Amino acid sequence: MDQQYFKEYYHLERVNWWFTVRRRILRDRIRHILKNPKEIQSLNIGAATGTTSDMLTEFGEVMSVEFDQECCNYTQTFLSTPLIQGSITELPFGNNSYDLVCAFDVIEHVEDDTKAVAEMMRVCKPGGHIAITVPAYAFLWGEHDVINQHYRRYTKTQLLGLLKNHPGKMVYQTYFNSILFIPIAAYRLLAKGMSKLKGAKKETVESDHAIFGTEGFFNNLLAGIFSIDYYLLKWGCQFPAGVSIMVFFKKESE
Numbered sequence: 001m002d003q004q005y006f007k008e009y010y011h012l013e014r015v016n017w018w019f020t021v022r023r024r025i026l027r028d029r030i031r032h033i034l035k036n037p038k039e040i041q042s043l044n045i046g047a048a049t050g051t052t053s054d055m056l057t058e059f060g061e062v063m064s065v066e067f068d069q070e071c072c073n074y075t076q077t078f079l080s081t082p083l084i085q086g087s088i089t090e091l092p093f094g095n096n097s098y099d100l101v102c103a104f105d106v107i108e109h110v111e112d113d114t115k116a117v118a119e120m121m122r123v124c125k126p127g128g129h130i131a132i133t134v135p136a137y138a139f140l141w142g143e144h145d146v147i148n149q150h151y152r153r154y155t156k157t158q159l160l161g162l163l164k165n166h167p168g169k170m171v172y173q174t175y176f177n178s179i180l181f182i183p184i185a186a187y188r189l190l191a192k193g194m195s196k197l198k199g200a201k202k203e204t205v206e207s208d209h210a211i212f213g214t215e216g217f218f219n220n221l222l223a224g225i226f227s228i229d230y231y232l233l234k235w236g237c238q239f240p241a242g243v244s245i246m247v248f249f250k251k252e253s254e
Contacts, residue, residue, distance in 0.1 A: 006074040010049040015215055017223035018177075023055050025176060025230050025246075026104065026133070030059060032234075033172050033248050034129060040099035043123060045088050046106035050079040056102070057081060063098070065091065067109075088116045091123050099128045105244075107162075108134050108150045117162045127253040129171070133246045134159055136175055140243065142188045156245050167252035175242030179228045184243050 013019045034040070040060040044053045047064035048071060056062045057080070064083040066072040072085040086092050088103060089112055101124045107113045120130050135145070135153045145153065156173060163170065177184075229239075 003074065006049065006071060009071075010074075013049050013051045015219070017219050017226055019051065021223055021226040021230060022104075022133075022177075022244075023051060024227070025233060026052070026131075027055050027058065028230065028234055029172065029246065029248070030056075030100070030131065034059070034100065037099070041097070042100040042102065043091075043093070043098040045091070045101070045103045045120070046109075047075060047079075047083055050075050050083070052102070052104050053079060053081055053083070056100075059100070063093075089119055091119045093123045095122055096125045097123045099125055100131060101128065102131045104131070104133045105135065107132065108152055108154070109148070111151055113151075114162060117166070121166050121168075121251060124251045126251055128251050130163070130249040130251065131247075132159065132249075133244055136241075136243055136245050137185075140185060140188050142191055154245055156247075159245055159247060163247070163249050166249070168250050169252075170247065171250045172246070172248040174233065174238040174247075175245055176229050176233065176239055177226060177244045178239035178242035179225055179232075180222070181242050 030037070037059045042056045042059060042062045044056055044062055044064045047053045047066045050064070053062050053064040062081045064075075064079070064081060065086040065088070066075065066083060067085070067087055069085050072083060076083050084092065088106060088110055101120045103116070103120060107116045110116045117130075117132075120132075124130055135150065137155065138153050141150075141153055156175065160170065160173065175181075229242075232239075
């Protein structure tokens with residue numbers, strides 16, 4: 001990948017409706033669930049161009065990991081906190097190192113998600129928290145998943161199944177991106193139906209971000225609609241369905 005790709009992704013993470021509102025949701029849920037943490041040590045796995053790492057600095061020290069070496073090299077040129085290349089299935093840290101271990105839309109990219117979660121648990125301190133978000137529902141599988149090299153999408157039951165055998169307790173679980181769930185599901189299913197009717201594989205695939213754009217009226221409209229999720233979650237709502245899933249798991253104290 002060339003530098004232009006990372007520059008475009010840098011811009012995408014900072015203006016696109018999904019990235020910007022998701023960060024607001026994550027920030028608010030961390031504040032609420034961890035009770036306004038100020039001096040914790042966080043590990044952000046899958047940092048990409050650093051927006052979630054920057055968000056986590058509000059709560060204390062942050063160490064970031066990024067699997068893609070070229071992306072890591074690019075982000076290291078401007079990120080104010082430490083970032084190293086590494087894999088979620090072989091994290092280069094000792095046991096019980098971090099108060100908060102985050103994988104925001106990461107484990108769907110990993111073939112062995114069981115090992116990925118086990119590694120997150122290993123480096124999490126006793127009494128610390130694991131925070132995970134993933135894309136939901138296999139029937140929503142589409143070109144966006146292909147271009148982003150996903151292995152799977154999850155139901156909440158499947159995601160909770162990865163955590164249930166670890167010592168600790170689930171403290172928060174919900175679907176989100178729920179207000180837009182029906183329109184996005186309809187779009188995905190229609191796109192798959194049209195593809196089958198045409199009977200030929202497209203020469204190129206596009207992510208949802210490329211299709212819907214990153215700026216302008218439509219981006220602002222989607223951000224406004226997705227923000228309804230933010231306020232409903234803030235007011236205590238937990239959604240029974242959505243395009244994504246979010247969980248927080250508290251590791252057992254010694």
